[in-house]
Amino acid sequence: MRKEMAEIKAAAFSALAHPLRLKILDKLRDGPCCVCKITPYVGGEQSNVSHHLAILRKSNIVRSEKRGLEVWYEVTDRKIFDIVDLMNNCVITHLRNTQDILGSATRE
């Protein structure tokens, strides 16, 4: 079955739609990183982190490479960080607006 663009994009956004996965990406900003570093950074069960890494892998946001016992992950396309940063921006703008409204409401 042929997928339309909106579906593909929606799937890509879904891959970003989880706090733990966003934290994984945060950790990968400085470059490739071993699961043994990612796991304590993001917190939670090993198997859970592994599941989320698999989701990022399957949506091609990250790729992995074995190095001995360890597995190292890295982002496939750093443009993903631009997306995350822009969203950060949007969210902050909105939070600020909300605060302003609250502020002026209590000042009245």
Added chain:
Amino acid sequence: MRKEMAEIKAAAFSALAHPLRLKILDKLRDGPCCVCKITPYVGGEQSNVSHHLAILRKSNIVRSEKRGLEVWYEVTDRKIFDIVDLMNNCVITHLRNTQDILGSATRE
């Protein structure tokens, strides 16, 4: 309960993580638009479209305004389009890479 940034951002990405909602946003690119135009554009049941509009509203990606019988929607912050466009870009890059790999594989 205090939400951390990663959660808020994840929620924002969730709001974009549905093809119908992405189509709604596409329709809103040219400016405010009535539900009566959005519904046929995106296709599907009226109640379903309304439901997805509600999701976009609750995540503050769009806002609505009543005009007589109609309800008009518009994007609250056009930066959301930059995000969608960047994602489009990422996805296309990846599709192209995949194609290239397939191409060179069959040429061998």
Added chain:
DNA sequence: TGACAATATCTACATATAATCATATATGCG
């Protein structure tokens, strides 16, 4: 006021996603 149109909300059901626990795989080492 009553009928109609546009949209939203509610309810029920189906499906998808997430977390956890148990287990499997792969690698390195004594």
Added chain:
DNA sequence: CGCATATATGATTATATGTAGATATTGTCA
């Protein structure tokens, strides 16, 4: 080889999300 370590996978259960149909709400107009 047998064991320990790092990570992945699978099964199960709980929860969230999506869809459709029915109904409610709000505004218009005769």
